[in-house]
Amino acid sequence: MSRLFPFHGGLKTVRHKTESNQQAIRPAPVPRRLVVPLRQHIGAIAKPLVQPGDRVLKGQMIGQAEGYISAAVHAPTSGVVTALDQRPVPHPSGLADWCVTVESDGEERWVERKPVDYHRLHPSELRNLLRNAGVVGLGGAAFPSAVKLNLSGHCDRLETLILNGAECEPWITCDDRLMRERAAGIVAGLHIIAHLLEPREVLIGIEDDKPEAIAAMTAACAGTGYQVRVVPTRYPSGSVKQLVKLLTGRETPVDGLPVDVGVQCFNVATAHTIHRAVDYGEPVISRVVTVTGQVRQPGNVEALLGTPFVELVELCGGYQDGVERLIMGGPMMGFALHGDEVPVTKATNCILAASAEQLTPDRPVMPCIRCGACVDVCPANLLPQQLYWHARAKEFDKAQDYHLFSCIECGCCSYVCPSRIPLVQYYRYAKNEIWAQEKEKQKAELARQRHQARLERLEREKQEREAKLRQKAPPRSEPAVAKPTLETAVARAKTSPAPTLETTAETVNRDG
Amino acid sequence: MIAAIVALSALAGVAGLLLGFAAVRFKVEGDPIVDKIDAILPQTQCGQCGYAGCRPYAEAIAAGEADINQCPPGGEAGIVALAELLGRDPKPLNPEHGREKPKMVAVIDEQSCIGCTLCIQACPVDAILGAAKHMHTVIARECTGCELCVAPCPVDCIHMVPIAETITSWKWTCPIADTEVRPSVDRAAA
Structure with missing residues (x-):
C-alpha cells in the first residue's frame, strides 16, 4: 500500500450510509x-x-x-x-x-x-x-x-x-x-x-x-x-x-x-x-x-433526468412523518429545496428528506468566542473566523486577502462552531457580493466607453457640419478675393438668395 | 565668503535644473484624482447629480464644487467609497438629487412608438436602436437605467422596468440583518 498524505483538518461525521446502500440500484x-x-x-x-x-x-x-x-x-x-x-x-x-x-x-x-x-x-x-x-x-x-x-x-x-x-x-x-x-x-x-x-x-x-x-x-x-x-x-x-x-x-x-x-x-x-x-x-x-x-x-434509483423529485420519493415508499426539509446533495454541502416538484438534473446525486433532529438544531446564534475550532477543521488551511469578521463587516477586499475564494464551502467550520454561527453562509454571501460588484464594474466600464464614444461622435458630427457649411459658402468669399464691387454683390444677392439659410434648414432636418 | 556663495549658487542651480527636468519628464497628464473618482461613479450618465455626466461630476468633486452625496444610482456604497478615497466623512444621500432605487432598464412599447428619434438623441450611451419613422428598441444589455429617454418621448411609450432576478443574478443573502453592522461608516464617523 502506497503512502497517503493527509490533508489538514476535516471531520469524522456520522455516516448514515447503510440506510440506502443495502439494496441494488x-x-x-x-x-x-x-x-x-x-x-x-x-x-x-x-x-x-x-x-x-x-x-x-x-x-x-x-x-x-x-x-x-x-x-x-x-x-x-x-x-x-x-x-x-x-x-x-x-x-x-x-x-x-x-x-x-x-x-x-x-x-x-x-x-x-x-x-x-x-x-x-x-x-x-x-x-x-x-x-x-x-x-x-x-x-x-x-x-x-x-x-x-x-x-x-x-x-x-x-x-x-x-x-x-x-x-x-x-x-x-x-x-x-x-x-x-x-x-x-x-x-x-x-x-x-x-x-x-x-x-x-x-x-x-x-x-x-x-x-x-x-x-x-x-x-x-x-x-x-x-x-x-x-x-x-x-x-x-x-x-x-x-x-x-x-x-x-x-x-x-x-x-x-x-x-x-x-x-x-x-x-x-x-x-x-x-x-x-x-x-x-x-x-x-x-x-x-x-x-x-x-x-x-x-x-x-436510476432516474431519467427531468423526473420530478416527488415521484422518486414515492418510489421509495413516500415520506415518513417529521420531514422538516428536503435537501438536494448531502447535509454538509447540499441546499434546501423550495418544493418537491423540481426535476432531477445531472447535479442531483442525493435527495435527502431531513427531519428536525437531523438538521443542525435551530439554537440561537451566539457571538464568536474565538475558540479557533474552525481553524483546526478547515481543510483548505484558511482562517475561517477572520473570513467571518470581514464578510460580516462587508470588508470584502480584506476577506479576499484571507483567500476567501479558496474556501470550498465544505461546511466543516459551521459544523464544529460552538456558537452555531452559519459561517459558510457568510462566505457564500461575500463571494456573491464580490462577483456582483465585479459585474457592476464591468458594466460601468462599458457604459463609460459608450458614453465617451458618443461624445466623440457628436463632436465629430459637429465639425463635419461646420466643414460642410464652409464648403457651401464659397460665393461669399471668392468674389471678395477677385474684385469686390457693389454690382457683383447685388447680382449675387439676386441670383442666390441666402445660401446660409438653406444649409441651416438642412442641418435642422438632419437633427430632427 | 565668496566660496560659500558660489557653492550655494551652484547647488541651487543644479537642484533647479533637476527639478525642471523632473517637471517635464514626469509630468502627470490630467488630474489623476478625477479618474479615481470617475472609476467609483456608476457611469449611468443620468445627470441626477446636476452635472452633464459622471465625468463632469467627478471633476466637480475634485475641484471641491460638488459634494460626494449627490449620486443616487451609486447609493450608499458609492458614497462610502468616495468618502474613503477622499478622506472625508460619509453622509447620507442628498434627497434633492433623488432616492436610491433598484436597478431598472428602459423598455419601449413598440406598438405605440412613432419613430421620432427623440429618445435616441437623449440616450447618453447609445443604447437605443432605430431610425426616423421606424420602430425603436432598447438594447437592454447596454441600458444604464438613467431614465433620460423617458421624458422626451411624445407618446409616453417608454417605461422603466426593474431588472428581474434570475438564477444567474441571484445572490446568497447575509445571514444577519442588513442594518446590524455598518462598520465602515461607523468607524469613519467615529
Missing part, C-alpha cells in the same frame, strides 16, 4: 411528464433546438452546447415537446429557469445510437463527442468534462489521473452502489479518459467505509495497471483538492486547478457516462440518485 419508471432544464451544468445555458409540438426520440439532442464551457441536453425519453418555458429547478433560490417539457409517449424509441472506436478518433473529435453527449461531472458540480479533458495551456504531461470514488458526504451512496454494480463500465470509461490524457499513473480513491466497492473496483482493475487507493473516512476527502493532496501530496495553487500541478480528477459516475457515450452512443439522460432520510424505503 432500482430503475425508476418513466414519468408521464419530464421537465428537462437547459442549464444542468456550470457554464453557458444550452440553446434549445426544439419547439413545443415537436416529436422527440429518446436521446435526441434538445439543447445545444453554446460557448466553450457548456454541455448539450437530450430528451430522456421519446414523446412530444409540450412546453419551452421557465419552470422551477433545483436551486437554492427556488427561482425558475428555462426547461423543455417532454410528454412521454411510453414507447421509449431511441434515436440512432452510434458507438465509436475511440482509438480511431482525434482527441478533439472525442472531446466534441462527449460535449455533444452532455457529459458533465456527476459528483455534484456538473462541470463540462470535455473542458477538463483538454490539457493544453495547463501542463504538458499529466502525472496522475485520479478517479474519485471517495463519496465523503454522509447519507449519499450513489457512487458506492455504482462501483459495486457497474465497476466494469467505470473502468471502461477510465480507459477512455486515460487514452485522452495519457497520465503516468491512474489512481482510484475510495474511502475505507465501502469495502464492497473497493473489492469490486480492485477486481475490475486487475491487469490494467490502475491502482485502487483506500483512503481513511474523513470528510471532505472527496473534495478534489483534498483528494489530490491525500493521494499525491501535491497542493493545488490558490488561483489554480489540480491540472496545474499535473493531476486531473474525475468522478466514478462521470467515467461511467463517458463509457456509455463512447461505447454505446448513449448521451447522458439518466443518473443514479440516492433517495434517503425520512423516506420509508431509502435506496438508490
Whole structure:
C-alpha cells in the first residue's frame, strides 16, 4: 500500500450510509411528464433546438452546447415537446429557469445510437463527442468534462489521473452502489479518459467505509495497471483538492486547478457516462440518485433526468412523518429545496428528506468566542473566523486577502462552531457580493466607453457640419478675393438668395 | 565668503535644473484624482447629480464644487467609497438629487412608438436602436437605467422596468440583518 498524505483538518461525521446502500440500484419508471432544464451544468445555458409540438426520440439532442464551457441536453425519453418555458429547478433560490417539457409517449424509441472506436478518433473529435453527449461531472458540480479533458495551456504531461470514488458526504451512496454494480463500465470509461490524457499513473480513491466497492473496483482493475487507493473516512476527502493532496501530496495553487500541478480528477459516475457515450452512443439522460432520510424505503434509483423529485420519493415508499426539509446533495454541502416538484438534473446525486433532529438544531446564534475550532477543521488551511469578521463587516477586499475564494464551502467550520454561527453562509454571501460588484464594474466600464464614444461622435458630427457649411459658402468669399464691387454683390444677392439659410434648414432636418 | 556663495549658487542651480527636468519628464497628464473618482461613479450618465455626466461630476468633486452625496444610482456604497478615497466623512444621500432605487432598464412599447428619434438623441450611451419613422428598441444589455429617454418621448411609450432576478443574478443573502453592522461608516464617523 502506497503512502497517503493527509490533508489538514476535516471531520469524522456520522455516516448514515447503510440506510440506502443495502439494496441494488432500482430503475425508476418513466414519468408521464419530464421537465428537462437547459442549464444542468456550470457554464453557458444550452440553446434549445426544439419547439413545443415537436416529436422527440429518446436521446435526441434538445439543447445545444453554446460557448466553450457548456454541455448539450437530450430528451430522456421519446414523446412530444409540450412546453419551452421557465419552470422551477433545483436551486437554492427556488427561482425558475428555462426547461423543455417532454410528454412521454411510453414507447421509449431511441434515436440512432452510434458507438465509436475511440482509438480511431482525434482527441478533439472525442472531446466534441462527449460535449455533444452532455457529459458533465456527476459528483455534484456538473462541470463540462470535455473542458477538463483538454490539457493544453495547463501542463504538458499529466502525472496522475485520479478517479474519485471517495463519496465523503454522509447519507449519499450513489457512487458506492455504482462501483459495486457497474465497476466494469467505470473502468471502461477510465480507459477512455486515460487514452485522452495519457497520465503516468491512474489512481482510484475510495474511502475505507465501502469495502464492497473497493473489492469490486480492485477486481475490475486487475491487469490494467490502475491502482485502487483506500483512503481513511474523513470528510471532505472527496473534495478534489483534498483528494489530490491525500493521494499525491501535491497542493493545488490558490488561483489554480489540480491540472496545474499535473493531476486531473474525475468522478466514478462521470467515467461511467463517458463509457456509455463512447461505447454505446448513449448521451447522458439518466443518473443514479440516492433517495434517503425520512423516506420509508431509502435506496438508490436510476432516474431519467427531468423526473420530478416527488415521484422518486414515492418510489421509495413516500415520506415518513417529521420531514422538516428536503435537501438536494448531502447535509454538509447540499441546499434546501423550495418544493418537491423540481426535476432531477445531472447535479442531483442525493435527495435527502431531513427531519428536525437531523438538521443542525435551530439554537440561537451566539457571538464568536474565538475558540479557533474552525481553524483546526478547515481543510483548505484558511482562517475561517477572520473570513467571518470581514464578510460580516462587508470588508470584502480584506476577506479576499484571507483567500476567501479558496474556501470550498465544505461546511466543516459551521459544523464544529460552538456558537452555531452559519459561517459558510457568510462566505457564500461575500463571494456573491464580490462577483456582483465585479459585474457592476464591468458594466460601468462599458457604459463609460459608450458614453465617451458618443461624445466623440457628436463632436465629430459637429465639425463635419461646420466643414460642410464652409464648403457651401464659397460665393461669399471668392468674389471678395477677385474684385469686390457693389454690382457683383447685388447680382449675387439676386441670383442666390441666402445660401446660409438653406444649409441651416438642412442641418435642422438632419437633427430632427 | 565668496566660496560659500558660489557653492550655494551652484547647488541651487543644479537642484533647479533637476527639478525642471523632473517637471517635464514626469509630468502627470490630467488630474489623476478625477479618474479615481470617475472609476467609483456608476457611469449611468443620468445627470441626477446636476452635472452633464459622471465625468463632469467627478471633476466637480475634485475641484471641491460638488459634494460626494449627490449620486443616487451609486447609493450608499458609492458614497462610502468616495468618502474613503477622499478622506472625508460619509453622509447620507442628498434627497434633492433623488432616492436610491433598484436597478431598472428602459423598455419601449413598440406598438405605440412613432419613430421620432427623440429618445435616441437623449440616450447618453447609445443604447437605443432605430431610425426616423421606424420602430425603436432598447438594447437592454447596454441600458444604464438613467431614465433620460423617458421624458422626451411624445407618446409616453417608454417605461422603466426593474431588472428581474434570475438564477444567474441571484445572490446568497447575509445571514444577519442588513442594518446590524455598518462598520465602515461607523468607524469613519467615529
